[in-house]
Amino acid sequence: MIIQILLVLFAAFVLLKISFKFLQKKINLREFILWLFFWVIVIVIVILPNITTYLADLVGIGRGSDLAVYLAVLLLFYLVFRVFVKLDNIDAQLTKVVRKEAIDEFESKIKD
């Protein structure tokens, strides 16, 4: 099917990107293996979608593709949450820096 070819091509493209990044030392070995693992699994599932049925049966979900969607949604929720936390921290840090700079500037002007 066309969708399978497209997905495999996309995954292969991402794998290529990751490999380059690893070779350029932009990501470390751990990250490289993690992403390699992830995208290889994606390719396997795209080519042999029926193997997910086995996993789905194991956890009591009707179809393999349903399981994939559930897991994807969970993963996305988690990642969005992490971004929120990160953003919150950055916000707080930024305020601290802006405040310190503002007060320092005010005090240096008084001394002049």
Added chain:
Amino acid sequence: MLDNKIWVVIPAYNEAKNIESVLKELKTVTANILVVNDGSQDQTRQICRNLHVNCVSHKVNRGQGAALQTGNELALKLGAQIIVHFDADGQMQVADIEKMIEPIIKGQAEIVFGSRFLNNNSKIPWTKKYFILKPSRIFNWIFTGIYLTDSHCGFRALSKKAASQIKSTQDGMAHPTEILEQVKYFKLPYTEVPVTIRYNHYGQGFSGGIKILKNLILSRILK
């Protein structure tokens, strides 16, 4: 004239239109004015300079809560014994300041909240009164256990003790609730004083209220 240990902190973001008359009026009662220019892109800072009013400037806009926290910290450094939070948009009456600080001077409270509901002088738009202010009181009560007649008036007086204990981390508009939380946490004696607010614009609308709620809930989850 107010005692020179009393500082008036004014958070200002793009308030060039209104701030000049507010500052001129305030100058008749005190020299201790501290404007926190929160990254305004207009003439706010210039106006303060022209009027010889202290002005501390955030390089980028960080929100009203952040501005007030900066104002508190700096006012304490400048020797403030009492800090009054005042608005830059001309809603509040300079004459009310004395009433606000009175409970602190008398030692009856460490923090005083202005209330639009203890008298009927403020002409609050009725939609604002019933759909925004009343629900926000209830939210504050749920979040903090403190039930005030007015929740987000913004007119406040803090003793030195209250100002140094309360540390606002909510940069945006959720800080009034956060202040209540900390009042409760530090067991600070508080009271309310009736004030008159002139409405020249609507202020926080319903979507603003929702945003405040979102920030509060998020901060609960993230902590």
